[in-house]
Amino acid sequence: MPKHFVAMPAVVLAACLIWVPACAQADRNPVPGSVPTRLAEAQANPKLADTLLRTGRKVAAVCANCHGEGGNSVRPEVPNLAGQNTAYLVEQMRQFGDGLRRNEFMQGMIRAMSTDEKVGMALFYSQQTVRPGPGADASLLAQGEMLFQKICFRCHGNDGHGNEKIARIAGQQGAYLSATLRRYRTGSGDRVNEQMADNTRLLSDANLDAIVAYVASMK
Ligand code: HEC
Ligand code: HEC
Structure with missing residues (x-):
């Protein structure tokens, strides 16, 4: 695990505990087909997009422990998700899930998410506004x-x-x-x-x- 997590075990633990019920459900992933396909379906169907957006907002409550409210992180080593692009978010979740991108915590969390939760969270975060960081010299x-x-x-x-x-x-x-x-x-x-x-x-x-x-x- 990256060393900055050693300094915040309580947060990690809290996130895991909240997540357990969702983990248990995730294996019964009810939606066939890939996450990008489901994203395309939602983008072509405003009603479905609305439903998944609500799912995404619920999921984001767990992510807020690290990624901040609305995806504006308050930890410099944790990325903002606010304003991030949908297909990019979906692709990064695939990479964590397949072990191509390595971060122990994120890999476990992404594997526990259903297709609709992934699409919903991508829709939710892409619609939030990112707050730019401070200026510099x-x-x-x-x-x-x-x-x-x-x-x-x-x-x-x-x-x-x-x-x-x-x-x-x-x-x-x-x-x-x-x-x-x-x-x-x-x-x-x-x-x-x-x-x-x-x-x-x-x-x-x-x-x-x-x-x-x-x-x-x-x-
Ligand atoms: C314990 C803290 C923690 C929690 C909780 C957490 N994340 Fe993360 N997340 C991270 C860290 C740290 C990274 C950066 C990993 C790296 O350095 O590559 C990250 C990276 C990501 C990325 C890649 C972003 C990019 O710009 O490439 C996505 C997407 C993501 N997280 C989604 C989520 C979602 C969705 C949730 C909630 C279901 C969540 N995370 C919960 C710590 C967390
Ligand atoms: C030829 C195209 C290309 C150029 C030029 C390029 N990038 Fe990228 N960049 C990418 C791609 C593709 C990814 C996604 C890689 C992945 O999946 O990890 C990426 C990812 C990133 C990320 C990770 C984003 C995140 O949220 O985690 C950062 C940061 C980044 N680039 C910064 C830069 C900077 C700074 C430069 C200039 C020095 C640059 N890139 C030049 C194609 C490019």
Whole structure:
């Protein structure tokens, strides 16, 4: 387990305890087909979307222990989910579930969620508004912006909002961004992606710090 969890066992325990009834139900996953298929169904059917959104809001009460109310995290090492893109959220849940992305707690939690809970939570969080992080030293921000507009904008967009499938990174938590970019860069195994490895390999720690400061402050 990452070391920051050692400092908050009570929260982890509370989340697990609340989650137990849902865990027990999750095996009877009533919806056939994949999560992306169910997401597409909901996006084409406002009534279904509404039902799943309510499911998602209930699920989010558990997630709030770490990801904050409405997905605005108050722990710098835990990502905001507010404003995140639906298909990206669904894909990350698949990666945790399949063990491709490693975080012991998230892997266990995602495996216990039903298809409708996953789709519902993606719909819920994508509709929340993210609060951007604090500003930083002006010259650091300027250097970060320069690097962002040279490299990152190609996939994440000029505004850092990504698209349905590509992560929104604007306003993300600083410590989480910093750890994530370093994982991609070193290919530590906790999080592997070829495109992100290619686009961080040549960046120094100072480059990453500037990018993180800028991205965290983006609206
Ligand atoms: C005990 C704290 C904790 C709880 C409770 C928790 N999470 Fe997480 N979650 C994390 C951490 C830490 C990460 C970042 C893992 C990493 O570094 O890759 C994360 C990452 C995620 C991500 C990936 C986000 C991204 O930007 O890539 C998703 C999606 C997610 N969590 C969904 C949920 C949902 C849905 C719930 C509730 C059902 C939940 N989490 C409950 C701690 C938690
Ligand atoms: C060629 C396209 C591409 C470029 C260029 C790119 N990214 Fe990414 N980025 C991706 C993809 C695809 C993912 C999702 C990877 C995964 O599933 O783990 C991603 C994921 C991320 C994440 C994780 C988001 C989250 O919520 O956990 C961060 C942070 C990120 N990118 C930042 C950057 C930064 C900063 C740059 C510029 C230095 C950059 N990216 C350049 C394609 C790109």
